[in-house]
Amino acid sequence: MQRAFTTSFTRARIEAIFNTRKFGDRTTCPNCGYRHKFWKLSDGRWQCKRCDKRFGLLTDTKINRTEFNLQQIYELLFWFELELTDHKIAKSIDGNYQKIHRFYNSLRERLKEYEEDSIELLEGEVEVDETYFGADFKNRRRHKRKKLRKEGRVKRGRGAKDLKEAVFGIYEREDGIVYIKPVADVTKDTLQKIIKNKTSIETRIYSDTWKSYNGLEDDFKDHKVVDHSDEEYKRGKATINGIEGFWGYAKERLLKHHGVSPENFLNYLKEKEYRFNHRNLTGEEFVNKMLEVLLNRAEITP
Ligand SMILES: [Zn+2]
Known part of the structure; x- marks a missing residue:
């Protein structure tokens, strides 16, 4: 060596x-x-x-x-x-x-x-969002498609949606820190449980209009909804640019590792979180x- x-x-x-x-x-x-x-x-x-x-x-x-x-x-x-x-x-x-x-x-x-x-409790103003990682099924290599079919992870003739990994993320604006967690689904129960575990009740939460975020204003200091179809999100404070910035950062970097297997995916993803959170060193x-x-x-x- x-x-x-x-x-x-x-x-x-x-x-x-x-x-x-x-x-x-x-x-x-x-x-x-x-x-x-x-x-x-x-x-x-x-x-x-x-x-x-x-x-x-x-x-x-x-x-x-x-x-x-x-x-x-x-x-x-x-x-x-x-x-x-x-x-x-x-x-x-x-x-x-x-x-x-x-x-x-x-x-x-x-x-x-x-x-x-x-990462214990994120505070102040935080942005929450969910996204999907992973290549479309048709773009995967042949032996991998075969393996995934064998494992029953995808049915012949069906789209790739089920194969993508859903990931939820929280971004704290003050320190520019992100916390992410792969999720089995993006229901209200799942996402709000993570938000409650990882953020203080004194938090102002920013999210998009996805229905799973409804009602957060009852449990937290404030909940602002960013409507991407609305011109408003471009002005003032109502954005979720921080967490969206992280998704771009992580996806671009994970592209280099196009062969990451499902069992290693979480490790690579959290590695990106670690790198992002230490990007100023x-x-x-x-x-x-x-x-x-x-x-x-x-x-x-x-
Ligand atoms: Zn000792």
């Missing part, structure tokens, strides 16, 4: 970076939170003097069984930031595609988990924040 970003990094420097991203300035036992005395084991791990737990930098993370060493992991994060396909990255660094893909899938799993945990900040997430740092810097 060739390196481009970390070639000049010594092992000591890489270890220092990982230590800081994992623990801040003090090693902390992941089991009991003890921060004072540890045995240093010969394999590089620590053992807590209070609870005896043995742990290393990757203990209890999604990549605790990875074959990559720390420098390779760090290198892979820089490549990830560039937003190429896993195939393209494997080719660029002359690495094993299967291993690299497995590593990135674990990373996506963790980013998805992090997004779910870190520089490349290096983005990588280091991602490293903190990947290493399950207890207190992650915002």
